[in-house]
Amino acid sequence: MRATWIVLWREILIRLKNWRFWVGTLSFPLLIFLVTVLPALIARFSTERPIQVLVIGEMPLPAQAESFRFIPVPGASPDSLKTLLKEEEEGLVVLVLPRDPLEGDICTLYTAFSLSSEKMEELTRILTDHFRIYRQAALKVTSETLARVLTPPKVQVYKVSAEGTTRYSAGLATAVGIFIGMGLFVLLLGAGYQILSSVLEEKSNRLVEYLLLSAAPTRILTGKVLAGLVLSFFQMVIWGLTLVMGGGLAFSGALGGDIQRQQALAEAVQGQLHTIPWVWVAVFSLLGLMLYAFLYAAAGATSDSVTELSPLSQAIQWPLLLAVIVLPTLVAMGEGPILTVLSHFPLTSPVYMPARLIATPVPAWEAAISLGILALAVVGTERLAARLYKHALLLYGQKLSWKAIWQIIRG
Amino acid sequence: MLEVQNLTRTFQTLRGPVRALDKASFAIPAGTIAGLLGPNGSGKTTLMRLVMGILPPEEGKIFFQGRPMNEIARRRIGYMPEERGLYPKASIHEQLLYLLRLKGFPTQDATREIQTWGERLGILSYIHRPAKTLSKGMQQKAQLALALAGNPEFLLLDEPFSGLDPINAEEVEHLLRSLKGPGRVILLSTHRLEQVDQLCEYIVLIHRGQILLSGYTAELKRRYWDKRYYIETAYPVQQLTWPEGASWKPLSPDSAEVTLSPGLSSQELLQGLLQQTAIRTFYEKLPTVKEIFLKVVQEHSL
Numbered sequence: 001m002r003a004t005w006i007v008l009w010r011e012i013l014i015r016l017k018n019w020r021f022w023v024g025t026l027s028f029p030l031l032i033f034l035v036t037v038l039p040a041l042i043a044r045f046s047t048e049r050p051i052q053v054l055v056i057g058e059m060p061l062p063a064q065a066e067s068f069r070f071i072p073v074p075g076a077s078p079d080s081l082k083t084l085l086k087e088e089e090e091g092l093v094v095l096v097l098p099r100d101p102l103e104g105d106i107c108t109l110y111t112a113f114s115l116s117s118e119k120m121e122e123l124t125r126i127l128t129d130h131f132r133i134y135r136q137a138a139l140k141v142t143s144e145t146l147a148r149v150l151t152p153p154k155v156q157v158y159k160v161s162a163e164g165t166t167r168y169s170a171g172l173a174t175a176v177g178i179f180i181g182m183g184l185f186v187l188l189l190g191a192g193y194q195i196l197s198s199v200l201e202e203k204s205n206r207l208v209e210y211l212l213l214s215a216a217p218t219r220i221l222t223g224k225v226l227a228g229l230v231l232s233f234f235q236m237v238i239w240g241l242t243l244v245m246g247g248g249l250a251f252s253g254a255l256g257g258d259i260q261r262q263q264a265l266a267e268a269v270q271g272q273l274h275t276i277p278w279v280w281v282a283v284f285s286l287l288g289l290m291l292y293a294f295l296y297a298a299a300g301a302t303s304d305s306v307t308e309l310s311p312l313s314q315a316i317q318w319p320l321l322l323a324v325i326v327l328p329t330l331v332a333m334g335e336g337p338i339l340t341v342l343s344h345f346p347l348t349s350p351v352y353m354p355a356r357l358i359a360t361p362v363p364a365w366e367a368a369i370s371l372g373i374l375a376l377a378v379v380g381t382e383r384l385a386a387r388l389y390k391h392a393l394l395l396y397g398q399k400l401s402w403k404a405i406w407q408i409i410r411g
Numbered sequence: 412m413l414e415v416q417n418l419t420r421t422f423q424t425l426r427g428p429v430r431a432l433d434k435a436s437f438a439i440p441a442g443t444i445a446g447l448l449g450p451n452g453s454g455k456t457t458l459m460r461l462v463m464g465i466l467p468p469e470e471g472k473i474f475f476q477g478r479p480m481n482e483i484a485r486r487r488i489g490y491m492p493e494e495r496g497l498y499p500k501a502s503i504h505e506q507l508l509y510l511l512r513l514k515g516f517p518t519q520d521a522t523r524e525i526q527t528w529g530e531r532l533g534i535l536s537y538i539h540r541p542a543k544t545l546s547k548g549m550q551q552k553a554q555l556a557l558a559l560a561g562n563p564e565f566l567l568l569d570e571p572f573s574g575l576d577p578i579n580a581e582e583v584e585h586l587l588r589s590l591k592g593p594g595r596v597i598l599l600s601t602h603r604l605e606q607v608d609q610l611c612e613y614i615v616l617i618h619r620g621q622i623l624l625s626g627y628t629a630e631l632k633r634r635y636w637d638k639r640y641y642i643e644t645a646y647p648v649q650q651l652t653w654p655e656g657a658s659w660k661p662l663s664p665d666s667a668e669v670t671l672s673p674g675l676s677s678q679e680l681l682q683g684l685l686q687q688t689a690i691r692t693f694y695e696k697l698p699t700v701k702e703i704f705l706k707v708v709q710e711h712s713l
Contacts, residue, residue, distance in 0.1 A: 201498070
């Protein structure tokens, strides 16, 4: 284990010292920052004057809301107020509300300048909220009644089979399956390349012989694979946090100050999250990652330049991508032989077994068998990669033909 | 003592199985510097890899100081592979520290060893520079420091002189001599046979995977000596009458190399020549390692 730890630590340090790693890691958060946070910050610290809205109508609006100041002018005629707009360059608009807000829906806005889409969305949101409050009060509808009226029906699917009736939840299963598949894919994009390039470097500078004298090839490769995964996971965490923060900002902006809706949404998400078998998801994801990472290491050992790695790495990614692409269809079709086989096949089980576990009650022994097959595949791939690493690099020092690879595997 | 018994290894290649080593046996006594000689592709590197345990043997056993090689701690073995290299972007210090820790040295010990051998090999002035900025000779010395760290009892050096200029080669040779000590075995492979002649007290000659010859250099020289003598006379050698059974070739007007037939002794030669001239120098001319190497390889290539 000491050798694995030394290799792991070195690989991490080498990458952390490389500016390219930081460019790759921080470019995405920077992009998110530019797209979401920056406009919000600019808006917050801008000294822009609120837009003054002259309101013709009976429905009460707040004196100040977000970027607007509402000034009621109930008796005025739109034509007389429109003349004011010519005198003011910006910052003054005229809003004509329907005579009867219970019946009418059309609000007319007169302006001498162009309002941005954000300002228009803001104004529409303010009007929507106040129309609802006004109509609720006028019609004497309580909030509870309204919520009950607006709550959509939920469809719960139960699958009837010879074994009995079981609940089937395809939507969440598909979402989690895709999330795992894409997560693995993104993690492997970073980790896979690092593992490949690290193996190739030692192959090209012939250090492998000394390394093999000092430690077993499985230990060296495990160190490399774990380092790749740790760094890739670190990147994922940074990107995930950025997405959560950026997405949260964008979402709360879309919901405006509607605390009730935000709470309802948070409760709905939490209600779904507790149905996910997190331990199974974590174990399948981790083993799936290791399986693919060792495949990358094996690919690195059989090539002699980075350019040759491209077709090989694509070939490794295909099972994962295909699994994600056909997942929605297969999960929607429900339990069947294809889904069962794919949830036991090591290259696809990290995506399909967690999806099945969410969709329908799968017996624990079946999940355990799938996990066992996956674990055996990880160990087998580790051995295969180590064998290729040792023999291909030591004996030939060049690109290997399929026949030669087969001979090495056979020993 | 390093003892190799019936070491055999076959590789599966695209053209079928190739026996890289065939029942190789030899024993190198402790306290000696031994040379492993052989033409390209003769099995030297395979033999070294098997001895180091990088490759498992098909058959055979390897013992060091009476114990199976696989029971010997890695730290007691120093190895410099032929196909050597370094991480190009990392500094020499950084990679020596990494590789020594990987070999089992605690960080403190590894740092101390780097300092000791860095000083002895004269690499401290550039030890913090990336390997890619250094000459091949400088890099080779760094690799040598890696092999020597921990003062190993068994030192295995595959082509330690390749790529070195004469001054650096001389330095390395001097260093190897200074490392010779009781209990230590130094085995090196090289194509520079004149260096083996000067440095190695023991030689192992390998050809087509088979050990053709092994033993103390002095003994082998005596065994392959073909009754050749060097002679320097007061009278021009061209004008002397040489006894029957003496074939000679002039080296200068008054010196020659003489080879005697089995029926002619050196005393008879001297008696015959002393009647004609005074003899200034006369000694047995033993074959060089290169001559033995060429003779044995040619014999087995026929």
